[in-house]
Amino acid sequence: MRLISFVLGCLFTSLFSFSQLDLSEIMKGNDFIGHQPSSINWSANGKYIYFQWQTDSLEESKWHEFDLKTESIRLIDENTLLNKSIHNADLKMRTSFFDLSGTDISHIDRNNNEKDLILRSSSGKNNLQHVSDKNIAYYQEGLNLFKIDYSNGSITQITNFSDKKEPSDKQTSYLQSQEEQLFEYHEPESDNESNHSKLPQKIYLNSKQMSNLTISNDESFLMYTLSNKTENTPTQFMNYMDVSGYAKAKNARPKVGTVEKPKYSMIVYIPEKDSLKTLDFSNLNGIRKRPEYQKEYGLEGDLEEDKAIIIHQPIFNNKGDKALISVKSFDNKDRWLLVYDHKSGELTEIEHQHDEAWIGGPGIVGWNYYAGNIGWMQDDEHIYYQSETTGYSHLYLKNVNTLKEKQLTSGEYEIHGAELSKDGTAFYITANKNHLGNRSFYKLDLKTRKWTTILENPGNHEVHISPDEKWLAVRYSSKNKPWELYIAKNTANTELKQLTHSTNANFNNYNWRDAEIISFKAEDGKSVNARLYSPSEDVKNNAAIIFVHGAGYLQNAHNWWSGYYREYMFHNLLTDLGYTVLDIDYRASKGYGRDHRTAIYRHMGGKDLSDQLDGKKWLVENQGIKNDQVGIYGGSYGGFITLMAMLTAPDEFQCGGALRSVTDWAHYNHGYTANILNTPEEDSIAYQRSSPIYFADGLKNRLIMLHGIVDGNVQYQDVVRLSQLFIEKGKTNWDLVGYPVEGHGFKTASSWTDEYRRLLEMFNANLLKNE
Numbered sequence: 001m002r003l004i005s006f007v008l009g010c011l012f013t014s015l016f017s018f019s020q021l022d023l024s025e026i027m028k029g030n031d032f033i034g035h036q037p038s039s040i041n042w043s044a045n046g047k048y049i050y051f052q053w054q055t056d057s058l059e060e061s062k063w064h065e066f067d068l069k070t071e072s073i074r075l076i077d078e079n080t081l082l083n084k085s086i087h088n089a090d091l092k093m094r095t096s097f098f099d100l101s102g103t104d105i106s107h108i109d110r111n112n113n114e115k116d117l118i119l120r121s122s123s124g125k126n127n128l129q130h131v132s133d134k135n136i137a138y139y140q141e142g143l144n145l146f147k148i149d150y151s152n153g154s155i156t157q158i159t160n161f162s163d164k165k166e167p168s169d170k171q172t173s174y175l176q177s178q179e180e181q182l183f184e185y186h187e188p189e190s191d192n193e194s195n196h197s198k199l200p201q202k203i204y205l206n207s208k209q210m211s212n213l214t215i216s217n218d219e220s221f222l223m224y225t226l227s228n229k230t231e232n233t234p235t236q237f238m239n240y241m242d243v244s245g246y247a248k249a250k251n252a253r254p255k256v257g258t259v260e261k262p263k264y265s266m267i268v269y270i271p272e273k274d275s276l277k278t279l280d281f282s283n284l285n286g287i288r289k290r291p292e293y294q295k296e297y298g299l300e301g302d303l304e305e306d307k308a309i310i311i312h313q314p315i316f317n318n319k320g321d322k323a324l325i326s327v328k329s330f331d332n333k334d335r336w337l338l339v340y341d342h343k344s345g346e347l348t349e350i351e352h353q354h355d356e357a358w359i360g361g362p363g364i365v366g367w368n369y370y371a372g373n374i375g376w377m378q379d380d381e382h383i384y385y386q387s388e389t390t391g392y393s394h395l396y397l398k399n400v401n402t403l404k405e406k407q408l409t410s411g412e413y414e415i416h417g418a419e420l421s422k423d424g425t426a427f428y429i430t431a432n433k434n435h436l437g438n439r440s441f442y443k444l445d446l447k448t449r450k451w452t453t454i455l456e457n458p459g460n461h462e463v464h465i466s467p468d469e470k471w472l473a474v475r476y477s478s479k480n481k482p483w484e485l486y487i488a489k490n491t492a493n494t495e496l497k498q499l500t501h502s503t504n505a506n507f508n509n510y511n512w513r514d515a516e517i518i519s520f521k522a523e524d525g526k527s528v529n530a531r532l533y534s535p536s537e538d539v540k541n542n543a544a545i546i547f548v549h550g551a552g553y554l555q556n557a558h559n560w561w562s563g564y565y566r567e568y569m570f571h572n573l574l575t576d577l578g579y580t581v582l583d584i585d586y587r588a589s590k591g592y593g594r595d596h597r598t599a600i601y602r603h604m605g606g607k608d609l610s611d612q613l614d615g616k617k618w619l620v621e622n623q624g625i626k627n628d629q630v631g632i633y634g635g636s637y638g639g640f641i642t643l644m645a646m647l648t649a650p651d652e653f654q655c656g657g658a659l660r661s662v663t664d665w666a667h668y669n670h671g672y673t674a675n676i677l678n679t680p681e682e683d684s685i686a687y688q689r690s691s692p693i694y695f696a697d698g699l700k701n702r703l704i705m706l707h708g709i710v711d712g713n714v715q716y717q718d719v720v721r722l723s724q725l726f727i728e729k730g731k732t733n734w735d736l737v738g739y740p741v742e743g744h745g746f747k748t749a750s751s752w753t754d755e756y757r758r759l760l761e762m763f764n765a766n767l768l769k770n771e
Contacts, residue, residue, distance in 0.1 A: 019572075019573050019576030019577055020510060020576070021510060021569065021572060021573040021576065023570075023573065023753060023756060023757060023760065024749070024753045025506065026566065026569040026570065026573065027566060027749050027752035027753040027756055028749045028752075029565065029566055029749070029752070030565075031749070032504065032506065032507060032569075033482055033502075033503060033504065033507045033565065033569075034482065034502040034503040034504040034507055035053065035054035035055075035061065035502060036053075036477075036482050036483040036484065036500075036502045037051045037052065037053045037064075037475065037483065037484065037485040037500050037502065038051065038052050038053075038061070038475070038483075039051055039052040040462070040464045040473050040475055040485065041086050041087065041464070042086075042087035042464060042465075042466050042467060042473060043084060043085055043086065043087060043113060044085035044086060044087050044088075044097075044108050044109075044110045044113050044467065045085070045110055045111065045112070045113040045467065046068075046087070046466040046467040046468050046470075046471065047067070047068055047069065047113070048065050048066060048067055048068065048084075049065070049066040049068070049464075049473045049485070049487070049499075050063060050064070050065055050066075050076075050081065050084065050086065051063070051064055051066070051473075051485055052064070053485075053500060053502070055502075056504070062075055062076075062077075063075075063076050063077070063078065063080075063081045064076065065084075066485075066487070066499055068471070068487075073499065073500070082101055082104075083115060084115070085099070085108045085109075085110075085113045085114065085115045086099070087466075087467050089419065089464075089465070091130060092422050092467060093422060094110070094130070094134065095109070095110050095111060095134075096108060096109045096110060096134055097110070097130060097134075098128060098130065098137040098148075098150075099115065099128075100125060100126070100128040100139060103120065103121055103122060103123065103124060103125055104117060104119065104120050105117075105118055105119040105120075105125065105128070105137070105139060105148060106118060107150050110467065118148065118150060118153065119148060119155070123141055123142075124141065124142075125139050125140065125141050126139070126140050127139060127140035127145075127213060127214075129214065129215055131215065131216075131217050131218070131219050131320070132217045132218060132219075132318070132320060133219070135149060135150040135151040136148070136149055136150070136219070137150075138158070138215050140213055143159075143161040143162070143163060143205070143210060144157060144158070144159045144160060144161055145157075145158045145159045145213055145215065145222065146158060147219075157199060157200065158200065158215070158222075158271055159200055159203065159213075159222070159269070159271070160199045160200040160201065160202045160203060161202075161203050161204075161205055161210060162202055162203070162204050162205065163205045163207065163208075163210075164204060164205075164206075164207075165204060165206050165207055166204035166206060200271055200274070201274045203269070203276070205226065207229065208226040208227060208228060208229065209226065209227050209228070209229045210224055210225070210226055211224070211225050211227065211313075212224055212225045212311070212312065212313035212314065214313055214314050214316070214323075216316050216320040216321070216323070216342065217316045217317070217318060217319065217320030218319065218320030218321065219320070220270070220272070220320065220342070221268055221269065221270045221271075221342055222268075222269045222270075222271065223266060223267065223268055223269070223314045223323060223340070224266070224267055224269070225264055225265065225266050225267070225311045225313075226264070226265045226266075226267060227262050227263060227264045227265075228260070228262060228263045230259070230260040230262070231260075232254040232258060232259050232260060233254055233255075233258055234251040234252060234253065234254055235251070235252045235253060235254065235255060235667075235715060236249045236250065236251055236252065237249070237250055237252060237709075237710060237711065237712055237715045237716060237717065238250070238709070238710075238716075239709075239710050240709065240740055241710075241740050241741050250710070250712065252712035252713075252715065253669045253670075253712070253713075254669070254670060255666065255667055255668070255669070255670070256665070256666060256667075256668055256669060256670045256673040256674050256677075256679060256680065257666070257670065257674070257679035257680045257681050257682075258670070259670040261308040261330055262308055262309075262310055262330060263308065264308075264309055264310055264311045265278055265279075265311075266278070266279045266281070266311050266314075266325070267279075268340070268342070277345070279340065279347050280347065281306075281309060281311070281327065281347075282306055283349075284306075284309075284327070284334075284336050284349060284352070285336070285349060285352045286334050286352060286354055287306045287307055287309075287329075287334075288302040288303040288305070288306060288307065289302065289303070289307075289334075289354070290302060290303050291331065291333060291356065291678070292356050293356075293602060293678060293683055293686075294682070296685060297682075297683075307329045307330065307331060307334065308329065308330035308331075309327050309328065309329055309330065310327065310328050310329075310330060310368050310369055311325065311326075311327050312325070312326040312327070312328075312369075312370070312371040313371070314340070315374065315375060315376065316376075317376045317380040318376065318378065318380055319380050321341065321342050321343055322339050322340065322341050322342065322380070322400070323339065323340040323342070324337065324338075324339055324350075324374060324375070324376060324383055325337070325338045325339070325340060325347075326371035326372065326374055328359065328368040328369075329368070330368060331674070331678070332358045332359050332360075332366065332368045332674070332675050333354060333355055333356065333357075333358060333359065334352070334353070334354050334359065335351075335352070335353040335354075335359045335364070335372075336349055336351065336352050336353075337349075337350045337351040337352075337374065337383065337385060338350060339383070339400045348400070350383065350398055350400055350403065351385060351387075351398060353387055353388075353389070355388070355594075355598070356601075357598035357601035357676075358598065358601070358675040358676065360388075360553070360597060360598075360675070361386070361388045361392075361393040361414070361593075361594060361597060362386065362393040362414045362415060362416045362417075362590075363385075363386030363393050363395075363415055363416070363417075363418065364386050364387070364388065364393060366553065366675055367671055368671075369671075372385070372386060373385070373386050373417075373418055374386075375420070377397065377420070377424060378420075378424035379424075381399055381400060381401060382397045382398065382399055382400065383397070383398055383400060384396065384397050384408075384418070384420070384427075385398070386415060386418070388593075388594040390407075390410065391412075391593050391594050391595060392411070392412060392413060392414050392593040392594065393414045393415055393416075393593075393594075394407060394408070394409045394410055394411075394414075394415055395407075395408040395409045395415050395418050395427065395429070395444075396408060408427070408444065408446070408449070409429070409431070409444070411433070412593065413431055413432050413433045413436065414431060414432055414591065414593065415429060415430075415431050416430045416431055416432065416439055417429065417430035417431075418430075419465070421443075421469065422469050425445065425446055425447065426443050426444055426445050426446055427443070427444045427446070428441070428442070428443055428444075428463070428465060429441070429442045429443070429444050430442075430461070430463065432591055433451075434456055435458065435559065436529065436558075436591055436592060437458075437517055437529065437555075437557060437558035437559040437560075437591070438456070438458055438459065438460070438558070438559050438560075439459075439460040439461055439462075439560070440453070440455055440456040440457075440461060441454045441455040441456075441461045441463045441472075441474075442454060442456075452492050453492060453493055454472070454490065454491070454492060454493070454494055455472075455474065455476075455488070455494065455496070456493075457476075457478075457496075458478060458479075458559040459476055459477055459478035459479070459481075459559050459560045459561075460476065460477055460558070460559070460560030460561075461474050461475075461476050462474065462475040462476070465490065466490070469490055470489065470490055471487060471488070471489060471490060472487065472488045472489070472490050472494070473485065473486075473487055474486045474487070474488055474496060476496060477560045477561035478514075478559060478560060478561065479514050479515060479531075479558075479559055479560065479561070479562075480512035480513060480514050480515075480561075481561065482502065482503060482561045482565070483502075483561055484498055484499070484500045484501065484502060485498075485499045485500040486498050486499060487499055510572070512569075512572060513533055513571075513572055513575065515531040515532060515533050515571075515583070516531070516532045516534070517529060517530070517531060517532075517557055517558075517559065518530055518531075518532045518618075520614060520615060520618040521614070522587075522607075522610065522611055522614045523610055523613075523614055524607075526587075526596075528584060528585065528586065528587070528611050528614065528615070529557045529584075529585045529592070530557050530582050530583055530584040530585060530615060531556070531557045531581075531582070531583040532580070532581075532582055532583075532623075533571045533572070533574070533575045533579075533580065533581035533582075533583075534575065534580055534623070535575045535576070535577075535578045535579065535580060539576070539577070539578040540578050540580070540624075541577070541578035541579065541629075541768060542624060542625055542626045542629060543578070543579055543580070543625065543626065543629035543630070543631075543763075543767040543768060543769075544579060544580040544581065544582060544616070544619045544623070544625040544629065544630045544631075545574060545579050545580075545581050545582075545630070545631045545632070545633065545763060545767075546581075546582050546583075546584065546612055546615055546616060546630065546631070546632045546633075546653075547567060547571065547581060547582070547583045547584075547632075547633060547634055547638070548584070548586070548612060548632065548633070548634030548637070548638035548639075548641045548642060549564060549583065549585075549589070549634065549637070549638055550564075550634065550635050550636035550637045550638045550639075551636065551637055552588040552589070552600065552604075552608070552637045552676075553588060553589065553590050553597060554589060554590050555585055555589055555590040555591040555592075556583055556585060556589070557583060557584065557585040557589075558585075558591065566752060566756075570756055571583070573760075574760075574763070579763070579767075580619060580623055580625055582615050582616075582618075582619055584611055584612060584615045586607070586608045586609075586611035586612060586615075586641075587599035587600060587607035587608050587611055588600045588604075588607075588608045588637075600676060601676060602676070602677060602678070602683065602685075602686040602690075603686065603689055603690055604640070604644075604665065604676060604677065604690040605640070605641065605644035605648065605689070605690050605692075606689075606690075608641060609641055609644050609645060609648070609649070612632065612641060612645060613645075613649060613652055616630050616652060616653075626769070628654060629654065629767045629768075629769060630652070630653055630654065630767070631653055631654055631655045631656065631657075631762070631763050631766065631767050632645050632646075632653045632655075632656045632657075633656060633657035633658070633659070633759055634657075634658070634659065635659035635660050635661075636659070636660050636661070636662070636713075636714060636744065637662070638659070639658040639659045639660055639661025639662070639705075639714075640658075640661050640662040640663075640692065642656045642657065642658040642661065643656070643658045643661050643663060643692035643703075643705075643722075644692055644695070646658075646698075646699060646700075646701060646703050647692055647695035647696065647697075647698040647699055648695050648698055650698050650699065650700035650701060651700065651701075653701060654701050654702065654766045654767055655701055655702040655703070655704075655762050655763065655765075655766035655767065656701070656702070656703050656704075657703075657704050657706065657758075657759045657762060658703065658704070658705045658706070658719075659705075659706045659707070659755065660706070660707050660708060660711055660713075660714050660744055661692075661705065661707070661714065661718065661719065662691075662692075662714050662718055663691065663692045663693045663718040663719060663721060663722040664691045664692070664693040664718060664721065664722075665677055665680075665687050665690055665691050666680040666687050666691065667715070667717065667718060667721075668714065669713075677690055692722065693721060693722050693725060696722060696725040696726060696729060696731070697729055699726065699729075699731045699733065699734060700733070701733065701766075702733050702734075702762060702765075702766050703733065703734040703735075704734065704735045704736075704737065704758060704759070704762055705719050705722075705723070705734070705735070705736045705737070706736075706737045706739070706755050706758065706759075707719045707736070707737070707738055707739070708738075708739045708741075708742030708743050708744060708746060708751075709738045709739060709740050709741075709742070710740070710741065710742065710743050711742070711743050711744045712743060712744070713743070713744035714744060716738060719736055720736075723736050737754075737755075737758065739751045739754075739755070
């Protein structure tokens with residue numbers, strides 16, 4: 001045993017010497033790379049760019065200011081920033097607007113960039129709203145809406161909501177009558193009570209939850225939603241490293257299928273008339289359509305009752321007489337866009353989108369509590385929105401009067417951002433139009449449909465347009481160059497000028513690989529993209545490692561700096577040692593359209609796993625990799641796929657590293673899981689074929705599971721339960737390592753290093769053959 005350990009140790013030392021990268025250094029993450037700029041904002045007058053940045057001289061990220069005139073960057077403190085006027089892109093047409101920072105409300109004049117504090121108090125405020133009158137704004141304090149008038153400084157309470165139950169009329173009248181009959185003297189109404197009588201009529205919410213309180217632009221009416229207050233059972237995980245010295249249980253999100261269905265309604269309130277009207281959503285197209293999967297359980301025909309729906313905050317047109325309302329079904333298979341016409345009192349369905357898998361995609365959003373990218377055009381007659389009708393998320397216009405639809409973009413690419421220009425004649429668009437691995441920036445003229453290319457270099461352009469639309473503040477990165485801040489003129493094929501230089505000397509001293517983006521055919525003929533890290537022939541060892549990115553719906557085989565930057569650096573180290581590394585954008589990944597996104601519906605561990613197997617096959621057939629010298633690893637969703645590979649395709653990979661892995665989808669959260677697998681009670685078939693815990697008997701080759709013990713997302717309980725099954729089934733070729741202070745995303749460099757040291761040792765021990 002000592003001899004084997006000695007040989008492996010020598011092998012590890014010998015191999016490691018081929019790389020100038022030090023594992024413990026690269027696992028420091030941005031402390032090794034250099035901290036990149038973030039949180040980009042323009043000043044209200046467009047003369048300054050504000051951003052957060054941690055330079056070498058700072059211990060944490062601080063605010064900085066770039067002066068367009070002097071072209072200089074200076075450090076500013078938090079208090080200085082609070083006094084600065086920040087541009088609000090949603091208010092680009094206004095020369096002045098209001099700002100809510102903490103509990104302070106200020107008025108901003110865009111021309112002189114002055115910020116005038118008009119209200120400061122200790123009470124919490126939120127939901128700041130602008131209306132047609134430029135001197136008026138509304139804000140919410142507690143349950144109620146208040147009006148603030150900049151011209152005279154007045155503040156007026158507009159609503160008088162109470163979360164209590166409405167008193168019984170019979171009880172109130174009896175008590176009042178009793179007082180009048182029994183007593184000659186009655187206490188006169190106090191001044192305080194008299195003042196209360198001047199408030200708007202009290203509206204009782206009857207223990208329901210109010211949200212989305214919004215006033216029309218003409219200030220004539222309000223809209224809000226009511227929903228049931230849910231008390232869902234939380235999960236718990238243990239913190240063994242609490243400062244008290246005692247182990248403590250911590251609450252976390254509930255499990256899928258245990259979340260109570262919401263009961264939403266939307267109310268129209270006219271303060272002047274003190275009238276309330278509840279809108280009727282029962283006639284929505286498809287509101288009782290039964291999901292197709294239920295046929296497998298013998299259920300046919302329409303549902304017995306309306307689907308539970310979630311109603312989002314209304315968006316008013318400029319005139320203020322119409323409201324655009326987004327609604328999603330709780331099962332996330334339907335999305336509706338409606339318009340409420342206040343003059344006629346009619347609610348009209350404008351757009352219905354249905355997906356038997358789940359509604360999602362760029363600008364649409366898979367979380368059913370988000371409305372997506374929608375809004376009014378300046379003519380008050382058209383709305384814009386995005387849809388995956390063609391298989392890719394594209395931009396549409398629709399006339400709310402005639403219901404005539406106009407598709408603005410088309411093709412096998414996705415719209416990842418669309419912002420209406422200041423004059424309303426064009427959209428500024430971020431899309432992967434020229435390459436699915438890019439995020440490029442364009443201008444689309446609405447009249448001519450002409451595309452103007454502004455930024456199309458390989459990589460990702462996160463663009464912030466200046467208030468006058470003459471300049472662009474851009475956070476840009478490429479595959480082997482981290483994010484930096486640039487500035488450019490807003491013109492066709494503009495040139496970027498770099499403002500920040502963030503990377504450290506040690507990072508710059510290494511020649512980081514520009515990994516090739518390759519494509520291979522999956523077993524069903526579909527094309528799948530991947531990043532390929534190829535070693536030089538003089539060190540190539542004919543072994544390969546497949547990395548599986550997390551989240552499922554995430555893109556990693558792209559042309560910009562990876563969010564998995566530690567893994568990117570680790571792959572460079574592995575390639576130095578002679579390994580070939582393949583990083584696959586398997587089915588479920590972002591950036592490739594609806595069918596790629598939803599291919600895992602009701603079977604996680606199906607197409608997403610077979611893509612890994614087809615990737616391995618491509619490596620063997622095209623890269624000279626030995627069939628019995630391939631390993632696999634990944635974290636979160638990637639850890640799940642690793643487990644499914646090791647348990648359901650046990651002869652394919654010689655070893656696997658499963659990090660923070662889901663082992664049983666019935667134990668994960670509702671919002672993510674129910675989209676893909678429905679719920680355990682309604683679709684047990686989907687859960688059983690998708691959960692590694694049902695395939696524990698299949699373990700054959702070397703497996704290591706690594707997991708943060710204080711992970712409130714994918715909880716440690718997941719791997720504990722799978723471990724018990726391995727024990728009961730007599731499996732021996734596996735290990736579980738828990739990290740006591742780590743959550744889902746590790747925080748300490750020591751834990752990162754320990755984790756990836758174990759992975760590297762596993763790969764070396766199981767994939768390298770003595771020739």
